[in-house]
Amino acid sequence: MPKSWPMPTDVLMLLELQMRLSRAILRGDTAEIVAAILGDGLDPAARVGIYRNHAFATLGDALRGTFPVVCRLVDKRFFAYAAHEYLREHPPHSRCLVEYGADFADFLAQFAPCEQLPYLADVARFEWALNIAATVRQETPLQAESLAAIPPAEAAYVALRMQPSLSYLVSPWPIDAVWQANQEDVPPTIDLASGGASLQIRRAGETVAWRRLDPGSFAFRTALADGLVLAAAMSAATLKDPAFELTESLRQVFAEGLAVAFCISPKQETSR
Amino acid sequence: MTKCRPIPSHGVGIGLRSPHVSEIAATRPELAFLEMHAENYMAETPALERLLELRRDYAVSLHGVALSLGSAEELDRGHLGRFKALIERIEPMLVSEHLAWSAVGGAYLNDLLPLPYTEASLDLFCRHVEEAQEALGRRLLIENPSSYLRYRDSLIPEAEFITEVVCRTGCGILCDVNNIYVSAWNFGFDPFDYLDALPIAAIGEIHLAGHHAAEDVDILIDDHGSRVAQPVWELHAAALRRFGPVPTLIEWDTDLPALGVLLDEAHHAEKLAHADRRADAA
Numbered sequence: 001m002p003k004s005w006p007m008p009t010d011v012l013m014l015l016e017l018q019m020r021l022s023r024a025i026l027r028g029d030t031a032e033i034v035a036a037i038l039g040d041g042l043d044p045a046a047r048v049g050i051y052r053n054h055a056f057a058t059l060g061d062a063l064r065g066t067f068p069v070v071c072r073l074v075d076k077r078f079f080a081y082a083a084h085e086y087l088r089e090h091p092p093h094s095r096c097l098v099e100y101g102a103d104f105a106d107f108l109a110q111f112a113p114c115e116q117l118p119y120l121a122d123v124a125r126f127e128w129a130l131n132i133a134a135t136v137r138q139e140t141p142l143q144a145e146s147l148a149a150i151p152p153a154e155a156a157y158v159a160l161r162m163q164p165s166l167s168y169l170v171s172p173w174p175i176d177a178v179w180q181a182n183q184e185d186v187p188p189t190i191d192l193a194s195g196g197a198s199l200q201i202r203r204a205g206e207t208v209a210w211r212r213l214d215p216g217s218f219a220f221r222t223a224l225a226d227g228l229v230l231a232a233a234m235s236a237a238t239l240k241d242p243a244f245e246l247t248e249s250l251r252q253v254f255a256e257g258l259a260v261a262f263c264i265s266p267k268q269e270t271s272r
Numbered sequence: 273m274t275k276c277r278p279i280p281s282h283g284v285g286i287g288l289r290s291p292h293v294s295e296i297a298a299t300r301p302e303l304a305f306l307e308m309h310a311e312n313y314m315a316e317t318p319a320l321e322r323l324l325e326l327r328r329d330y331a332v333s334l335h336g337v338a339l340s341l342g343s344a345e346e347l348d349r350g351h352l353g354r355f356k357a358l359i360e361r362i363e364p365m366l367v368s369e370h371l372a373w374s375a376v377g378g379a380y381l382n383d384l385l386p387l388p389y390t391e392a393s394l395d396l397f398c399r400h401v402e403e404a405q406e407a408l409g410r411r412l413l414i415e416n417p418s419s420y421l422r423y424r425d426s427l428i429p430e431a432e433f434i435t436e437v438v439c440r441t442g443c444g445i446l447c448d449v450n451n452i453y454v455s456a457w458n459f460g461f462d463p464f465d466y467l468d469a470l471p472i473a474a475i476g477e478i479h480l481a482g483h484h485a486a487e488d489v490d491i492l493i494d495d496h497g498s499r500v501a502q503p504v505w506e507l508h509a510a511a512l513r514r515f516g517p518v519p520t521l522i523e524w525d526t527d528l529p530a531l532g533v534l535l536d537e538a539h540h541a542e543k544l545a546h547a548d549r550r551a552d553a554a
Contacts, residue, residue, distance in 0.1 A: 010390075010391075010392030010395075011344050011392065011396060012344075013392070014344040014387075014388070014390075014392060014393055014396065015344035015345065015376070017344075017388065017423070018343065018344055018373060018376040018385075019376055019377055021385060022376045022377060022379055022381060025381055025383070026379065026381070035424075036388075036423050036424055036425070037421050037422070037423060037424065038421070038422045038423065038424055038426075040421075040422060040458075040459060040460075041490070042489055042490075042491070044421065046489065047420050047421035048421065050420040050421075050486070050491065050493065051383050051385060051420065051421075054383050055381050055382055055383045058382050058383070059382050062382075091379035091380065091381065092379070092380040092382065093378055093379070093380060094380065095311055095338035095339075095340075095348065095351045095374075095375070095380050096311050096312075096314045096315060096338075096354075097311070097382065098312075098315055098317070099315065134317055134318065135315035135316060135317050136315075136316055137316035206318040206321065207318070
């Protein structure tokens with residue numbers, strides 16, 4: 001049978017119908033869709049409600065799966081409310097729900113009912129980093145010896161490509177301790193005034209690993225992850241820690257298998 | 273990797289859900305195949321590694337839930353590319369998607385939303401099935417949805433619509449018997465008539481699952497949250513009589529029980545399949 005492409009107006013009408021149902025599901029306003037739906041013995045708005053309930057329940061479940069500690073900190077009912085408000089304005093773009101929630105932490109930071117919990121958004125950022133690290137494969141680490149052949153004059157201009165699962169996160173709150181405490185059935189008390197955390201999060205085999213870093217190492221590694229050359233990364237680190245020691249820090253980067261490739265970038269100027 | 277391990281035509285499988293993966297890996301229950309939602313394995317997660325290990329011992333079927341073939345927009349080429357990459361790694365025996373849409377205007381709603389069944393939506397849906405089959409390099413099975421609403425402009429009966437999609441695109445049908453039962457109840461049509469209207473040669477797989485009755489209103493909800501209901505088993509028996517042996521899947525998503533419950537349901541489906549084969553031979 002020959003294929004016939006429908007008139008654009010037909011497709012536009014279908015698109016308009018789908019946009020209306022989408023708005024009814026996300027915002028709960030069924031006024032502009034009900035006329036298109038048969039009652040069949042039930043209020044058309046109630047029929048839309050069945051789809052709306054399913055969408056919100058499953059997307060809410062997805063968020064709870066990605067942010068379990070945030071959910072525990074605020075309790076399930078409040079989390080469901082926050083997730084509902086988030087969903088209305090920030091539905092997923094990716095069809096893979098493990099990738100849903102990138103800006104949930106930013107949403108929580110602005111969400112007035114959460115303002116009594118100033119650390120909550122950073123706990124969400126930490127959980128997002130754990131989640132994303134679990135979706136990225138660990139690449140074969142670069143061996144330190146690979147850099148041995150680089151002429152000394154060019155060493156300062158070496159840029160490392162780092163493990164793609166890596167992320168770095170700094171918070172004025174001890175979010176890693178809060179997260180760890182909430183892995184227990186009865187969470188121990190955490191002193192929120194005990195200081196912040198500078199964290200590195202990465203995929204490690206079948207799990208995700210995270211650790212605290214001192215200020216110099218944090219500055220050095222975030223600079224490397226941003227693509228800065230060694231000299232620039234060292235300058236950034238020395239600003240945070242005047243006693244920063246390049247050779248030992250670089251040795252640790254390789255010992256942890258964080259670098260996966262390198263290039264020499266002669267045009268990049270070092271910061272002074 | 274074993275290439276495209278075949279699924280016996282009378283074989284019964286179960287939907288692979290993450291809480292069961294370790295037990296399946298450890299006990300290797302006898303199952304004709306495992307089916308998984310494609311979207312759960314499109315990222316490089318440890319779950320994908322475990323699936324690749326299971327793949328050595330089981331035939332698999334990839335069930336897409338988010339391609340949104342019914343969207344009145346262009347297909348999401350990025351998603352299609354990820355689907356193709358997963359097919360190349362998993363080498364599934366069957367690949368399926370839905371007669372539905374789930375995304376519009378950049379928002380993915382994570383639900384299988386109904387289309388109005390019109391000439392325009394038929395043309396659109398067929399174009400998308402053809403594009404997807406070409407991009408994936410595979411014949412798709414298209415699943416009939418469970419529905420809770422019908423549009424005023426929807427004029428073509430669903431079984432006729434899906435049959436026309438088969439004729440125009442060469443796709444197959446994933447016949448969800450529970451969905452037929454649920455929609456038939458919700459809209460007051462005869463589910464056996466629906467089965468009789470489907471083209472026998474196109475049926476590539478059957479889905480079975482549980483449903484529940486909504487509170488307050490006379491609506492059945494397809495929640496995949498309980499054992500297959502007795503009337504659905506009866507409809508399934510009629511489907512086997514009409515279609516002959518077809519790979520059959522037990523699906524369970526809500527309130528997931530112990531693996532043994534799914535295996536028990538699969539065993540029941542196997543008994544029905546064998547009874548049907550004996551009836552054929554007699």
